[in-house]
Amino acid sequence: MSRFAIETVGLNHHFGSQVVVKDLSLKVPKGSIYGFLGPNGAGKTTTIKILLNLLQSPADTVFIFGKELTNNRIACLKEMGALVEQPAIYAHLTGKENLINRCILLGINKNKATEMLALVGLTEAANKKAGKYSLGMKQRLGIALALIADPELLLLDEPTNGLDPNGIIEIRNLMIELTSKHGKTILVSSHLLAEIERTATHVGIINKGALLFQGTINELHDLSKPSIKIEVDDHAAATNILSGAGAEIINEKEGTIHIGYTGKADMGNYNSLLVKNGVTVYTIGTEKKDLEHLFLDITSRN
Amino acid sequence: MRSFFISLQSEFYKSRKTLAFWSSILLPLIICFAIALGFIFKYENLVKHPPQILWFYFLSPIVGIMGSLLLPVLVIYNTYAVTNMEYKGDTWKSLFSLPLPKLSIYSSKFLYVIFLTFLTMLLFAVLIIVSGHAIELFRPQLKFGDFNPSEIIFRSFTKMFLSSIGIISLQFLMNLMWNDFLKPFGLGFLLTIVGSICANVGWKYAIYLPHAFPSLTVMNIMSSKKGIEFGVFDQAIANSLICGVVVFILGYFILLKRNIK
Ligand SMILES: Nc1ncnc2c1ncn2[C@@H]1O[C@H](COP(=O)(O)OP(=O)(O)OP(=O)(O)O)[C@@H](O)[C@H]1O
Ligand SMILES: [Mg+2]
Numbered sequence: 001m002s003r004f005a006i007e008t009v010g011l012n013h014h015f016g017s018q019v020v021v022k023d024l025s026l027k028v029p030k031g032s033i034y035g036f037l038g039p040n041g042a043g044k045t046t047t048i049k050i051l052l053n054l055l056q057s058p059a060d061t062v063f064i065f066g067k068e069l070t071n072n073r074i075a076c077l078k079e080m081g082a083l084v085e086q087p088a089i090y091a092h093l094t095g096k097e098n099l100i101n102r103c104i105l106l107g108i109n110k111n112k113a114t115e116m117l118a119l120v121g122l123t124e125a126a127n128k129k130a131g132k133y134s135l136g137m138k139q140r141l142g143i144a145l146a147l148i149a150d151p152e153l154l155l156l157d158e159p160t161n162g163l164d165p166n167g168i169i170e171i172r173n174l175m176i177e178l179t180s181k182h183g184k185t186i187l188v189s190s191h192l193l194a195e196i197e198r199t200a201t202h203v204g205i206i207n208k209g210a211l212l213f214q215g216t217i218n219e220l221h222d223l224s225k226p227s228i229k230i231e232v233d234d235h236a237a238a239t240n241i242l243s244g245a246g247a248e249i250i251n252e253k254e255g256t257i258h259i260g261y262t263g264k265a266d267m268g269n270y271n272s273l274l275v276k277n278g279v280t281v282y283t284i285g286t287e288k289k290d291l292e293h294l295f296l297d298i299t300s301r302n
Numbered sequence: 303m304r305s306f307f308i309s310l311q312s313e314f315y316k317s318r319k320t321l322a323f324w325s326s327i328l329l330p331l332i333i334c335f336a337i338a339l340g341f342i343f344k345y346e347n348l349v350k351h352p353p354q355i356l357w358f359y360f361l362s363p364i365v366g367i368m369g370s371l372l373l374p375v376l377v378i379y380n381t382y383a384v385t386n387m388e389y390k391g392d393t394w395k396s397l398f399s400l401p402l403p404k405l406s407i408y409s410s411k412f413l414y415v416i417f418l419t420f421l422t423m424l425l426f427a428v429l430i431i432v433s434g435h436a437i438e439l440f441r442p443q444l445k446f447g448d449f450n451p452s453e454i455i456f457r458s459f460t461k462m463f464l465s466s467i468g469i470i471s472l473q474f475l476m477n478l479m480w481n482d483f484l485k486p487f488g489l490g491f492l493l494t495i496v497g498s499i500c501a502n503v504g505w506k507y508a509i510y511l512p513h514a515f516p517s518l519t520v521m522n523i524m525s526s527k528k529g530i531e532f533g534v535f536d537q538a539i540a541n542s543l544i545c546g547v548v549v550f551i552l553g554y555f556i557l558l559k560r561n562i563k
Binding site for chain 1: 308312315316320391393395397398399402403561
């Protein structure tokens with residue numbers, strides 16, 4: 001058995017001539033909350049649709065709990081519950097009827113519908129036409145529909161879209177409970193790093209169809225460790241001197257060098273070392289990126 | 303097989319409050335009621351006719367309008383309504399992400415449209431017979447009870463029902479391919495009119511136009527000897543069934559290859 005709930009291998013997808021997913025290799029470990037981040041049009045929804053076999057993918061590119069998707073479509077779908085883009089709801093049925101219809105299709109007990117309505121806080125609106133629901137209520141119903149089969153793997157495409165602050169906190173807590181207490185796996189997409197930073201254990205950042213970062217949330221935090229920015233007249237000489245002194249060079253551009261921050265004392269030492277060796281130091285100081293900037297940085301790089 | 307019945311059950315559940323479902327029931331009800339009222343109020347002119355002719359007078363306007371327009375429009379609307387329900391709520395994606403074979407979902411929808419048409423036809427047949435006897439309660443002068451038309455009526459409506467299978471399959475395919483009202487409706491209407499004209503002018507290739515099958519069928523019924531000596535199966539019915547099967551299979555393979563957006 002694979003240790004990944006989702007694994008894709010060099011996945012590609014295109015609409016007409018537009019490449020929407022490029023060589024994507026997702027690895028979503030079991031039991032994780034995987035934050036799937038990217039700006040508008042990055043390909044998040046497209047990827048989720050591929051994972052559900054709604055969009056065709058070649059054989060041996062997508063694996064759900066180690067099972068190949070295209071040859072085990074039904075077995076894979078049994079493990080998954082999904083909310084894709086705006087919730088899929090029959091407007092002429094009430095919220096409860098929408099859930100009962102799903103119970104019929106999944107062959108589960110209809111009492112589950114009432115239970116789910118309570119879970120997402122729609123008990124009072126149970127007998128109202130779903131078409132007359134507010135945006136957030138529709139979203140809640142969509143989440144209930146995704147959860148009703150009690151799937152091992154949840155794919156949630158921007159689940160907090162349109163939810164009030166209370167709703168956002170409820171969803172957040174629900175996700176944590178589902179993974180920590182019930183061992184479920186959740187892939188949740190979002191535009192906002194800050195939004196999933198509190199819940200996600202793993203993060204994948206996608207832009208223009210390509211995966212730019214994938215790892216644990218701590219690995220992402222490491223990327224945003226502070227650095228020292230030094231502006232000098234001769235950056236080649238300065239780079240030599242600094243690396244000779246054991247500094248970690250992060251990057252060097254015309255006139256500016258970034259090195260790893262290791263403490264105030266080291267920073268003073270680097271400064272005097274450069275000056276002693278005849279390099280003019282214009283400025284020296286620390287720089288710290290918050291994650292939001294880091295995200296913007298990663299997604300705007302190409 | 304179980305997943306097919308589950309899907310079919312869900313189709314019933316979803317559509318029981320929709321216009322498509324109720325129109326299938328109300329249409330025969332209203333038409334039969336209206337004609338029955340006509341008989342009750344205008345009975346003086348009808349008293350002189352024997353029961354066989356009375357039944358014929360009741361039946362023929364329904365069958366006539368059915369073949370030329372009503373039946374095609376009914377199935378065009380029903381196929382549209384049953385598929386549009388999924389487009390409207392953007393629910394195709396959730397249907398096809400359930401652990402059910404695509405064939406179950408596809409065939410249950412197809413069969414549901416056929417069921418709706420069957421229901422309308424069955425109700426017509428039953429309600430015509432009920433209406434005739436009900437008229438006699440109000441106007442004993444009209445001796446509907448002296449002739450038993452059940453066999454002819456059921457034979458007519460069975461034939462008309464079968465003649466609509468071809469159109470259903472084509473409309474179903476169009477509605478699957480296009481999330482649109484105008485295209486399947488417009489094209490369906492156009493083909494119905496063309497088909498009806500071709501059938502009525504006796505064009506020999508009309509037998510290959512699915513939208514002409516109801517017209518051909520009604521012409522076949524009306525022109526048969528005394529309006530009763532016709533068989534359920536003829537070339538148009540056979541073609542309708544063949545068309546239904548072929549397009550159904552074709553549609554399934556198109557669906558398999560398609561992305562669900
Ligand atoms: N059905 C389609 N036909 C053609 N192009 C499409 C289709 N669906 C999506 N695209 C294109 O694919 C790209 C990725 O779209 P996608 O919906 O996956 O982005 P996303 O990451 O979900 O964005 P958002 O955050 O706005 O939801 C976009 O450029 C979009 O225009
Ligand atoms: Mg999206």
